[in-house]
Amino acid sequence: MPPFEPFSHYLAYGATDQETLRELRDMYSGILVPATIAAFQRQGTGGFVLSLSATEESPPYMIDSRFPLFQQRLKAPKKSHTALAELLDDSGLVATGVAPTPEDFPDDRVVTVARRWVDFNTGYGQQESDNFDKYAKRLGQDVRPDQAKLPEAVLAPYFACEDSEDPWWERSQRFFDATSAAATELPCLRVVCALTGSGLDDLLGTVNDPERLVVWVSDLDEHNTTASELLDYRRAVENAVSRGHEPFALYGGFFSVLLGSAGLCGASHGIGFSEHRSWLELPESGAPPARYYLRRAHRYVSQDLAQVFFNIASEITECSCPHCDGRPPIALDYHELMKHSVWCRDEEIRVWFKTDLGSAADALQSEFEDLTNQVSTARLVPTIRTRALGALQHLPEWVTALKS
């Protein structure tokens, strides 16, 4: 499903997640491929993504440039960072000395990088298909390289910006214009990365014509932020929709699913993690931790804590997914945890995304009270009780943000 058919559910590709992506093809809409991985593990990523795109389900995919990587000083650049810079024919993008400034990205450099980026997207599959047969075999389907699809769209390179006065925004807009001009074969999408929800609102206010666009509020951790921040994000989405835009979230968890009824078209996240991300942390990478998705609280918790909830009352962790198979949370291994999480998000989308915000708030308030009561009345070691209650504290913040 393309990213703008509500509510589209994209998964960020990671090399450790191939099993989940392969086996749960009907549980997500598309794949978001980080350009760092696409550049560094070029044949492996290409072989996997392209063979998957050649299947009957043919999940669409897009490649995220991860460009704010090059907006900061990279003290210890990884091979994937230099591989991406080399792919863009601009090794100077890796700034190990001082942090770059907007002046370091004059028009000619922006245009050159944009052209190279579009070439990479439109040529994806020509240089990356050496491993196609290997991954096609794992899929267990008769797929051929000529059935592989191009990316759904080219995501223009972008910078993280505070607001519309931020000089990086003008450079970001230039990147979009240059990429749009170069992308004649594929649609081009603007990526708007803001530091706050109110900043996003301000940035989107400068995009005049209605667009399908990708939004990202850096480090907006739905589970550890205030109702006020969440409300700012909601307002930014609502205002964008009222101006005719169709926003898709580059990162998002369950709160983003709820914003589906406010007009958010979809969201992407990593398998088992990465429902939010700070642009400053883009240089860091790694596999998702083994955590359990607690459906009733709509969040990941440690397996230890999930087991505490199970011991309080097994219905708290009750799950009808085939990966849990009626077992307690602690019994799930790593890949089962990952598949359970994807299954849960798919279920959440099916059940919740059309729910109006007021009704969603009421349901979450009721869930919060019920869970809090169960934890408060259970006989628990005090530090465990504190931890269990702490895992529910995002719910009243969400309720406030949805009801305001």
Added chain:
Amino acid sequence: MSPEYRALMQRHLPDPTVFHSGEAALMPALMEWLISSGRVRSRTSVVHEVPWLGRRVDLALLNGRGLTTAFELKIGRLQRAIEQAAYNRESFHRSWVVTGNRPKSEGLDWVRELGIGLLVVQGDVVSTFVTPVIREPHPAVVRRLRTTIETRAGIADAAV
């Protein structure tokens, strides 16, 4: 001191000076107690700092009969060690807290209620305050845990 005792100490605690500060200082006396009391034998896998469910268990044993035991060491703040031991009892057959101080009554009550064991180490003396209840964790967890301990023990033995 039997040759077997010396061999086991050499194998599982080759350099006791590594364990000199904080709760690690409890380790030499604990290991001596485990070996002298027959809880660690030649077929027992012994692993320090085992990564498990996103945290680290201070000491894990896997005996020849497949039974697993966890130890959480703590000098102060017994509550935190009890919390860790409470988590461990969901995966291990036996779960212990090892501390350097005599526990207050509240801590002792929690230890007894949860069925975890409590050892107090003072100098070279190890005193058993509470013996843990043997539990039967979920089979899938036991399988994964055994593999984790065996793998780590294999790596540790290879390093020696």
